[in-house]
Amino acid sequence: MMNNRKTSVFDGILGDNMVLSSLMVISPVIICGDTLKNAEALSYAFSSITILSMLIGSFVPKKLPYTVKIIFYALISSLVFIPVKVATHEFYRGAIDRIGIYFPLLAVNSLIVLQSEAKFFRMPRTKMFFSLLFYVVGFDIVMLLTGFIRELFAYGTINGRVADVDMPVFGLSQPFGGFIFLGLMCGAYRWIRKLLTREKKEIRSVDNVSDK
Amino acid sequence: MVRSFRKERLVWIDLMITLLVLELMSYFYYGARSLVLAGVCVCFSAAAEIICLRLMKRKFTADDLTCTSDALVIALMMSPVIDFRIAAIASVFAVIAAKNVFGGRRNMIFSPAAAAYVFVLTSWGRKLLLYPEPHTKTGIFSDPDGLVSSASYVYNTTGKVDHTDFELLLGNFSGPAGAVSILLLIVAAVMLIFRRNISAGAFLGSVLGTALFAAVTPVAGTRSESVKYNLMMNMVLFASIYIVADRRIAPRREYFAFFYGLFIGVFSYILVLTKALENAIVIVSVLFTPAALAFKNLEKKIDTADAAPIPAETQEPPVQEETVPDKQEISDEDVVNKMIEELSESNDAPEEGEDNNDE
Numbered sequence: 115m116m117n118n119r120k121t122s123v124f125d126g127i128l129g130d131n132m133v134l135s136s137l138m139v140i141s142p143v144i145i146c147g148d149t150l151k152n153a154e155a156l157s158y159a160f161s162s163i164t165i166l167s168m169l170i171g172s173f174v175p176k177k178l179p180y181t182v183k184i185i186f187y188a189l190i191s192s193l194v195f196i197p198v199k200v201a202t203h204e205f206y207r208g209a210i211d212r213i214g215i216y217f218p219l220l221a222v223n224s225l226i227v228l229q230s231e232a233k234f235f236r237m238p239r240t241k242m243f244f245s246l247l248f249y250v251v252g253f254d255i256v257m258l259l260t261g262f263i264r265e266l267f268a269y270g271t272i273n274g275r276v277a278d279v280d281m282p283v284f285g286l287s288q289p290f291g292g293f294i295f296l297g298l299m300c301g302a303y304r305w306i307r308k309l310l311t312r313e314k315k316e317i318r319s320v321d322n323v324s325d326k
Numbered sequence: 327m328v329r330s331f332r333k334e335r336l337v338w339i340d341l342m343i344t345l346l347v348l349e350l351m352s353y354f355y356y357g358a359r360s361l362v363l364a365g366v367c368v369c370f371s372a373a374a375e376i377i378c379l380r381l382m383k384r385k386f387t388a389d390d391l392t393c394t395s396d397a398l399v400i401a402l403m404m405s406p407v408i409d410f411r412i413a414a415i416a417s418v419f420a421v422i423a424a425k426n427v428f429g430g431r432r433n434m435i436f437s438p439a440a441a442a443y444v445f446v447l448t449s450w451g452r453k454l455l456l457y458p459e460p461h462t463k464t465g466i467f468s469d470p471d472g473l474v475s476s477a478s479y480v481y482n483t484t485g486k487v488d489h490t491d492f493e494l495l496l497g498n499f500s501g502p503a504g505a506v507s508i509l510l511l512i513v514a515a516v517m518l519i520f521r522r523n524i525s526a527g528a529f530l531g532s533v534l535g536t537a538l539f540a541a542v543t544p545v546a547g548t549r550s551e552s553v554k555y556n557l558m559m560n561m562v563l564f565a566s567i568y569i570v571a572d573r574r575i576a577p578r579r580e581y582f583a584f585f586y587g588l589f590i591g592v593f594s595y596i597l598v599l600t601k602a603l604e605n606a607i608v609i610v611s612v613l614f615t616p617a618a619l620a621f622k623n624l625e626k627k628i629d630t631a632d633a634a635p636i637p638a639e640t641q642e643p644p645v646q647e648e649t650v651p652d653k654q655e656i657s658d659e660d661v662v663n664k665m666i667e668e669l670s671e672s673n674d675a676p677e678e679g680e681d682n683n684d685e
Contacts, residue, residue, distance in 0.1 A: 280411075281409070281412070283449045284448060285445050285446075286449070288448055291445075291448075294423050294427075297423075297427060298423070
């Protein structure tokens with residue numbers, strides 16, 4: 115069952131990564147993912163808001179009209195946003211100012227507003243939780259990796275500490291650098307996914323032959 | 327198809343000839359370091375192209391050598407004493423991020439050289455915009471000293487040019503290695519236009535746009551001086567030839583290409599005038615990529631519309647000739663007319679049916 119890509123709960127990390135495959139929530143990754151500190155703050159905020167909102171949102175009656183349900187989800191995520199913002203202010207000082215408008219926009223991200231109804235709330239609650247968890251982990255991995263690499267090459271630092279980089283490429287810290295970097299990551303991701311899919315197919319074909 | 331391949335190769339040869347002449351002039355002013363810089367750009371560009379094509383499972387053909395002309399354009403837009411690593415990164419960036427990521431030389435969106443220049447400008451702008459004085463020979467591996475701002479920067483900020491017209495024509499002033507030899511650039515432009523290697527419309531549009539606005543709202547001095555200096559400074563001529571008028575990017579029809587170039591010329595002049603932005607034309611040419619794409623889409627639509635058969639009602643009545651046409655002509659016309667009649671009948675049929683149902 116887990117091998118079936120459509121129903122696997124691990125899809126969120128590699129099979130159907132929300133950033134690299136579906137290009138969802140890419141603006142914070144491109145604009146604010148230029149340092150590891152920003153990436154940590156964004157990952158924390160995104161994970162908390164999305165998981166809590168979706169878990170609470172799963173209790174909204176399914177009989178309600180679609181529009182009303184979406185409004186409820188947005189309201190729930192806005193309410194969840196308040197304590198998350200306070201906590202982020204405590205844990206990551208100055209991060210909210212650096213991230214700017216993209217921080218509150220996390221409360222109405224496409225995973226909560228669109229994918230909740232289209233995908234997650236159609237699953238049993240336990241499976242939904244794990245699937246959602248892996249989607250969020252998939253986002254966090256991409257965010258942290260982007261923040262780490264862009265900070266290292268753009269500023270020559272790792273989490274604010276000076277690293278031994280001779281020639282920082284400042285262009286990588288700019289939004290256009292983020293776009294290019296994300297584009298290259300998407301290409302690499304698809305290449306890896308293709309390789310893995312091919313390997314799986316080869317294994318299956320070998321199994322079929324051996325069965326016969 | 328074969329003809330277009332040959333054409334691409336011939337364009338590359340012509341471009342390379344003009345670029346190598348500019349490189350020779352750069353060698354005359356700045357010594358062997360400028361040649362090594364060009365060599366580094368070409369080698370890294372070719373290596374990146376080969377790797378990219380291998381990854382895409384394509385063969386490296388003579389047409390793919392266009393990456394070397396792009397590399398030379400990059401080298402000539404830079405300071406001749408720039409760090410070789412920056413030049414190498416720029417060349418690799420041009421091939422990978424600005425060209426092959428979008429599908430290679432058949433699907434180019436940006437001019438690779440312009441995109442690489444903007445990338446270097448945002449990353450190492452200070453190193454890029456400091457130049458040695460002409461006739462200052464820097465060792466290949468020695469650190470450059472006594473670097474100065476370009477004459478374009480001085481003109482943009484103060485409105486003054488401390489060089490004679492003769493010096494300006496020969497390129498005897500500080501600036502990018504290849505973009506200062508004005509006389510050679512004029513010759514190159516004429517040659518490339520007459521051999522149809524660059525888009526004449528885009529080139530003229532860009533130059534006229536800059537000249538027009540320089541005359542209407544001069545940066546400093548008289549109108550004629552403003553026109554003269556604005557065409558010579560800020561890489562206007564160089565970028566108009568090798569970036570704006572690049573046949574791979576500019577619209578195919580000269581009429582559209584003229585307006586594409588005109589917009590670039592006007593907007594880059596506005597940036598120079600208001601922000602004193604050095605070499606603004608390169609940045610604007612990258613930003614105006616959507617305009618080029620829009621013009622190309624429009625061209626495709628026009629081509630499609632031209633190729634589509636004209637409806638029977640709008641067709642002009644055929645001129646009745648006394649002589650009997652050939653057998654072949656009769657059969658072709660008959661077939662077309664029959665098809666048009668059938669189409670019009672099939673279009674009319676449902677409406678009649680609907681009318682009947684309504685009744």
